[in-house]
Amino acid sequence: MTGDDRLEGLRAAVELSPDNHALRLVLAESLREAGETAAALTEFERVLDAGALPRDEAVEVGTAAAHAGRLQFAARCLDLARNAGVVGGTAGLEDLLTTLLADSGAVQRADGPEPDTHVARRVSVAEEACTFADVGGLDDVKRAIHRTIVLPYQRPDLFEQYGRRAGGGVLLFGPPGCGKTLLARATAGECGAPFLNLRIEDVLDPYFGVSEQRLHLGFDEARAAAPCVLFLDEIDTLAFARRHQRSAGVGRAMVDQLLQELDAIGANNDGLLVLGATNVPWDVDDALQRPGRFDRVIFVPPPDAEARRRILDIALRERPTAGIDVDALAERTPMFSGADLCAVVERAVDAAIDEALTSADEVPVSQRHVDAAMRTARATTLEWLRTARNYTEFANESGRYDEVRAYLDQREMRKLLRR
Amino acid sequence: MSSLELVEHLLGVGRPQDALRELERLGPDEAGTIVALYLRGYAHLNTGQADAAVHDAQAGLQAAPDDIALLYLLSVAQAERGDLAAAEAAILSALGHAADDADLLAQYARILMRAGELEKAGRVLATARASAPGSQDVLRCHIDLAYLRGDTAEAEGLTHLLLAEDAESARGHQMLGAIALERGDLPAAEQRLGEAVRLEPVHDEVADTARAARILQRPYYWPVRFFNRFGAAPTWVAAICLIVGLRAAGLELAAGLFGTTWLIVCAWSWAAGSRLEHQLR
Numbered sequence A: 001m002t003g004d005d006r007l008e009g010l011r012a013a014v015e016l017s018p019d020n021h022a023l024r025l026v027l028a029e030s031l032r033e034a035g036e037t038a039a040a041l042t043e044f045e046r047v048l049d050a051g052a053l054p055r056d057e058a059v060e061v062g063t064a065a066a067h068a069g070r071l072q073f074a075a076r077c078l079d080l081a082r083n084a085g086v087v088g089g090t091a092g093l094e095d096l097l098t099t100l101l102a103d104s105g106a107v108q109r110a111d112g113p114e115p116d117t118h119v120a121r122r123v124s125v126a127e128e129a130c131t132f133a134d135v136g137g138l139d140d141v142k143r144a145i146h147r148t149i150v151l152p153y154q155r156p157d158l159f160e161q162y163g164r165r166a167g168g169g170v171l172l173f174g175p176p177g178c179g180k181t182l183l184a185r186a187t188a189g190e191c192g193a194p195f196l197n198l199r200i201e202d203v204l205d206p207y208f209g210v211s212e213q214r215l216h217l218g219f220d221e222a223r224a225a226a227p228c229v230l231f232l233d234e235i236d237t238l239a240f241a242r243r244h245q246r247s248a249g250v251g252r253a254m255v256d257q258l259l260q261e262l263d264a265i266g267a268n269n270d271g272l273l274v275l276g277a278t279n280v281p282w283d284v285d286d287a288l289q290r291p292g293r294f295d296r297v298i299f300v301p302p303p304d305a306e307a308r309r310r311i312l313d314i315a316l317r318e319r320p321t322a323g324i325d326v327d328a329l330a331e332r333t334p335m336f337s338g339a340d341l342c343a344v345v346e347r348a349v350d351a352a353i354d355e356a357l358t359s360a361d362e363v364p365v366s367q368r369h370v371d372a373a374m375r376t377a378r379a380t381t382l383e384w385l386r387t388a389r390n391y392t393e394f395a396n397e398s399g400r401y402d403e404v405r406a407y408l409d410q411r412e413m414r415k416l417l418r419r
Numbered sequence B: 001m002s003s004l005e006l007v008e009h010l011l012g013v014g015r016p017q018d019a020l021r022e023l024e025r026l027g028p029d030e031a032g033t034i035v036a037l038y039l040r041g042y043a044h045l046n047t048g049q050a051d052a053a054v055h056d057a058q059a060g061l062q063a064a065p066d067d068i069a070l071l072y073l074l075s076v077a078q079a080e081r082g083d084l085a086a087a088e089a090a091i092l093s094a095l096g097h098a099a100d101d102a103d104l105l106a107q108y109a110r111i112l113m114r115a116g117e118l119e120k121a122g123r124v125l126a127t128a129r130a131s132a133p134g135s136q137d138v139l140r141c142h143i144d145l146a147y148l149r150g151d152t153a154e155a156e157g158l159t160h161l162l163l164a165e166d167a168e169s170a171r172g173h174q175m176l177g178a179i180a181l182e183r184g185d186l187p188a189a190e191q192r193l194g195e196a197v198r199l200e201p202v203h204d205e206v207a208d209t210a211r212a213a214r215i216l217q218r219p220y221y222w223p224v225r226f227f228n229r230f231g232a233a234p235t236w237v238a239a240i241c242l243i244v245g246l247r248a249a250g251l252e253l254a255a256g257l258f259g260t261t262w263l264i265v266c267a268w269s270w271a272a273g274s275r276l277e278h279q280l281r
């Protein structure tokens, strides 16, 4: 195969699978080798946008970008290299950038990137183009979220009239890969309220007491933006059950701080809604689930057949396909999580790409690719569901998990969970 | 914040998979540090990849051959792989640098217990207890040793000590549940094992035992309880002796009646046993 053919093949493959960043990276590198710098930089930038640019390439790509006059892009590469602790070449790149910026008459960059003073990341609504329509199935869950989160913002008058206060906490829990994070993002898109994301990596700090301070700051920022939704994903990482903590380290103090913040919200009624999510509810500190904190606990189950069909449709849209029996595939995949289904589709697409690389014709993703992908696929939720069954059977005094119990007690569920 | 602190935190909150993912994102300089290798080793160990953990520990030891924490990790990972000799070698070289370290001694005792060398394990644990009387890890080893020796009373007493310090020790509750089960005290077994499941629901075997303890309390299962309580062999011997005795005494009818009843009880017990199995599946 000549170099040109290879580039063409790669281009086609990337077009077929725009989210395959590894492949795009190969394309970018091949373009660079072929001397097509401008095109290469465009691809590199998209890889960088996706957060998939390897750190050891950051300096080289940044330097090329700087020479091509794309200073903004070069500065981002420099930031990436610095944040990743890359030492070699960053100083040189910085000097180059400073010179070029001075030449271009722009202001000189301050020392290092502008520090991000915000703890909670504000997720703009435009950025979250995603809505409930992008979440397959889960109608009950959507209804519950609509009632407890979306409606209070859209019709505050209604809630006032009925003496129901807007605000408080809602906790989503369920097996991994079944759409909790996706639902939260869709909720942001649905309600049009400001949506802030507070993650453990934004809070955690090795200095004594600083993590708690940062957590408090995050809540302060949310309060200032109220009415708004504050999203705490993987809340178990913030509020790990005390019983598992060996010593009174960061973790314990953080749980206490989180409890304080939640209680303050309950007392002030200031229109701040906290949305939490976790796939290990049994590892979340019990105190978090007491009344007034997260009163609403919503189970996000694995998708049913209807939902699986929707998920597959979503995953396959904008892909060239031919003759895939989505209905049959949905029937064949009980207990597959959304992520499992997406993985099947990805693998099928990869197989189609492999074929496209060696063939002159366009190769749409077809049933045989899917069948091949299904051979090694399996439902990852079963293990979680077994653990959930153990937990709900022996730790459901408050009845908080009645919903899951009922779900697990269904006849076909019991059959599936048999070992 | 450095990513390594995040990795450490993720390991601490039981998310080794996420810790691994975070480690993968480290630059090559940071990924090769001893701390990073150490954390990666634990992440591998906690995701069931003991081979990879051994590899990480060895890589770290190449740069720091005397690092006690790495030697400890290596020992745990080797034991997890089932290579007790390598596990022992690693812990012994760690002990060469810190002979009184209670954690190292406890790990050594665990290896000896797995190898069936209970007496030697006892001596090692005595040293450990002398150097760190309050160590929960050493106490847990002691409990296991007592139980392995068949000294149920001592195991029970020590477990109560453990639970007095840490009322939410799943292992402690599980141990008391197992002891109650041996004693035929089903309600106590159910309560203790249930508590262990509540605290650590991921262990299916514990949950199954707790379920069995619950189900066996139903009236229908009395023959199973009966056999469990007195042991199958002794009850059989007793029953046969009784039948033979009755016949020798000339009480043919009584012997016949008893024999028939005995057969029914046995059949019932068998049916109940297989039904229990079915219910647990």
Ligand SMILES: Nc1ncnc2c1ncn2[C@@H]1O[C@H](COP(=O)(O)OP(=O)(O)OP(=O)(O)O)[C@@H](O)[C@H]1O
Pocket: A134, A135, A136, A137, A138, A174, A175, A176, A177, A178, A179, A180, A181, A182, A183, A278, A279, A303, A307, A310, A311, A314, A337, A338, A339, A340, A342
């Ligand atoms: N109901 C769904 N509809 C459409 N896509 C879904 C659905 N559920 C899962 N997915 C797909 O699976 C991916 C993983 O889902 P998501 O991250 O929301 O899972 P999660 O419940 O937050 O898992 P975890 O507990 O591991 O954080 C999503 O990015 C999405 O592509």
Ligand SMILES: [Mg+2]
Pocket: A180, A181, A182, A233, A234, A277
């Ligand atoms: Mg998630």
